[in-house]
Amino acid sequence: MNQTRDAHPPPRAPSSSREAEPDTPPCPRCHDAGFLTRAGPRHAEAVVCRHLANCRVCRGTGRHVHRDSAGHDVLAPCPCGLAEIAARVQLYNRAGIPPRFHDSRLSAFRVHHRSQAAARSHFERIRNGFQAGAKGVGLFGPPGVGKTHLLTGVAGWMTLTRGVEVRYADFSGLIAEIKRGFDQGLGEARVIEPVARVPVLMIDELGKGRGSDWERGVIDQIVSQRYNAGLSTFFATNYRANPGQATRGLASELELEESLRARLGVRVWSRLQEMCTLMEIDGPDARAEHTDRAATGRHQAPRGLRPVPPRPR
Numbered sequence: 001m002n003q004t005r006d007a008h009p010p011p012r013a014p015s016s017s018r019e020a021e022p023d024t025p026p027c028p029r030c031h032d033a034g035f036l037t038r039a040g041p042r043h044a045e046a047v048v049c050r051h052l053a054n055c056r057v058c059r060g061t062g063r064h065v066h067r068d069s070a071g072h073d074v075l076a077p078c079p080c081g082l083a084e085i086a087a088r089v090q091l092y093n094r095a096g097i098p099p100r101f102h103d104s105r106l107s108a109f110r111v112h113h114r115s116q117a118a119a120r121s122h123f124e125r126i127r128n129g130f131q132a133g134a135k136g137v138g139l140f141g142p143p144g145v146g147k148t149h150l151l152t153g154v155a156g157w158m159t160l161t162r163g164v165e166v167r168y169a170d171f172s173g174l175i176a177e178i179k180r181g182f183d184q185g186l187g188e189a190r191v192i193e194p195v196a197r198v199p200v201l202m203i204d205e206l207g208k209g210r211g212s213d214w215e216r217g218v219i220d221q222i223v224s225q226r227y228n229a230g231l232s233t234f235f236a237t238n239y240r241a242n243p244g245q246a247t248r249g250l251a252s253e254l255e256l257e258e259s260l261r262a263r264l265g266v267r268v269w270s271r272l273q274e275m276c277t278l279m280e281i282d283g284p285d286a287r288a289e290h291t292d293r294a295a296t297g298r299h300q301a302p303r304g305l306r307p308v309p310p311r312p313r
């Protein structure tokens, strides 16, 4: 598995015990962030750095007895910030970020196209001034242009640095999870509400799936509730915004029809347009960079399979 490493700038809110001991060198493991992230078996995971267990004030409990102005001993959070960091680590671990995006950072987002530069700047502005209920972003673009990197970069920052509750999910996985919940006899309150009410929801690969009426009903319900409650919603999709919108190399009539509006229905689409700033990203497919196709200009099919030419862009 991937090695644990530091992923995000140190949180600002909890004051570090090291501020009180300026001569202490920074922790070599977490650089004083207080946490590390790693690729877990199912999701990206964060852990509290073990240097906090050695805190001389709270001895790794996060709380200490403090004498207030009236001379009473009260239990208070330790200035090392452990209690707060532990809470944020839990938020990160519940966010559902895919394992390989555990170290996504906006600063590491590689720009090859002006639309990628514009998207990165927009996400940096969100990162620097995010308030609950702020407008989200809808990212349109082909695979491999960094849509998931941008979403997970902000999701990691929101949970670990700002303590905001975020839920990231890819659309097919979310639909499958909701279906499983209903199949198990769980009610809407257990199945839909946690997704509909989370302060920040990020849906990747929106529209992907069978596109059944049931799926449309589920996404309609989630988006409607979030719209009415004024909650921040982000999404990314490989589909086009509108039918007939030819951004690059359209191959078939079917693709012309495969717009997000057609996949989700007019009502959901109309709400998403109000809830999100819509942005198109283009650029080379980063996932293809290391493949034979990129090296030779040809797609190498495994033996016995017919080679598939790369999709025109």
Ligand SMILES: [Zn+2]
Binding pocket: 027, 028, 029, 030, 031, 032, 033, 034, 035, 049, 050, 051, 052
């Ligand atoms: Zn550390």
Ligand SMILES: [Zn+2]
Binding pocket: 017, 055, 056, 057, 058, 059, 060, 061, 062, 063, 078, 079, 080, 081, 082
């Ligand atoms: Zn402490």
